[in-house]
Amino acid sequence: MRGTLVLSWILIICLSLVAVQSEYYSETRPVHHHKPAKETNLHFFMHEHTGVTAVVVAQANITSNNSSVPFASLVAVNDPLRTGPEPDSKVIGNVQGIALLAGMNASSTQYIDFGFNTGKFNGSSLSVFSRGEPGLAVVGGRGRFMLARGVALFNPILINATNVIIEFNVTVVHY
Numbered sequence: 001m002r003g004t005l006v007l008s009w010i011l012i013i014c015l016s017l018v019a020v021q022s023e024y025y026s027e028t029r030p031v032h033h034h035k036p037a038k039e040t041n042l043h044f045f046m047h048e049h050t051g052v053t054a055v056v057v058a059q060a061n062i063t064s065n066n067s068s069v070p071f072a073s074l075v076a077v078n079d080p081l082r083t084g085p086e087p088d089s090k091v092i093g094n095v096q097g098i099a100l101l102a103g104m105n106a107s108s109t110q111y112i113d114f115g116f117n118t119g120k121f122n123g124s125s126l127s128v129f130s131r132g133e134p135g136l137a138v139v140g141g142r143g144r145f146m147l148a149r150g151v152a153l154f155n156p157i158l159i160n161a162t163n164v165i166i167e168f169n170v171t172v173v174h175y
Contacts, residue, residue, distance in 0.1 A: 035175045036175075037173050037174070037175055038173070038174055038175070039171065039172070039173050040145075040171070040172050040174065041169070041170070041171050042168070042169070042170040042171075042172070043167075043168070043169055043170075044081045044082065044083060044092060044093075044114075044167075044168055044170075045081070045082045045083070045084060045085050045089070045157070045165055045166065045167050045168070046079050046080075046081055046082075046095050046164075046165070046166045046168060047079060047080050047081075047082055047087065047163070047164075047165055048077065048079045048163065048164040048165070048166070049079075049162060049163055050161065050162050050163070050164070051162070053077060053078050053079045053080070054075055054076070054077045054078075054079065054164075055075065055076050056073050056074070056075050057074050057075065057076045057098075058073065058074040059072065059073040059074070060072030060073070071101065071102070072101070072102060073100075073101045074098060074099075074100055074101075075098065075099045075100075075101065076097075076098055077095060077096065077097055077098070077099065077112065078094060078095075078096050079094060079095045080093075080094050080095075081093040081094055081095055081114060081115075081116070085157050085158070085165050085167065090118075091118075092116055092117070092118050092119065093114065093115045093116040093117050093118070093121075093125075094115055094117075095112050095113065095114050095115070096112065096113050096115065097110060097111045097112030097113055097128075098110070098111055098112075099112070108131070109130070109131050110128065110129070110130060110131075110136065111127075111128070111129045112127075112128050112136075113125050113126070113127050113128070114126045114128070114152075114168075114170070120144070121143070121144050121145070123143045124141065124142060124143030124144040124145050125141060125142050125143065125145065126138050126140075126141045126145050126148055126152075126170065126172060127139055127140040127141060127142075127148075128152055134153065135151045135152055135153040135154065136151070136152040136154065137150075137151060137152075138150040138151060138152055138170065138172050141172070141174060144174070145172060145174045146174060146175050147174060147175050148172045148173065148174040149172065149173055149174075150170065150171045150172035150173055151170070151171055152168055152169075152170040153168070153169045153170070153171075154166050154167065154168050154169075155167040155169075
């Protein structure tokens with residue numbers, strides 16, 4: 001028993017010395033891109049149909065909500081991206097993600113992904129994670145938008161009880 005106790009103390013002392021004498025190590029390396037950075041400007045429209053392409057998946061149980069926007073709601077979206085504001089304009093992709101409505105003035109925090117399935121950017125997407133005003137931060141991408149960063153400015157064209165159409169002007173730097 002005494003041998004086990006001595007061995008335990010030796011192990012504790014050794015481990016404490018390792019923890020005291022070790023240091024955090026980090027090395028910053030320059031990023032080498034094989035391709036030069038490009039700036040791309042995109043213009044498209046998101047068409048949302050409430051209850052069909054945007055659905056409330058969770059909502060706080062609040063009885064005193066005087067706002068027209070449901071406070072503390074989580075909304076899942078899967079909306080088509082189109083070339084124009086007209087309902088029959090060409091579909092170029094879709095936007096998928098979630099929006100957390102957390103302000104009494106319709107403000108929200110959003111994670112959305114603009115996916116493109118036609119043309120030059122077929123198979124590529126832009127990831128956005130941001131609060132909504134005055135624009136959304138582009139924080140990444142895939143495909144032709146690898147390592148994208150930028151801003152997605154938006155302008156609501158139509159908002160009514162069943163439809164929302166939002167114009168997007170997106171500027172991204174990517175490789």
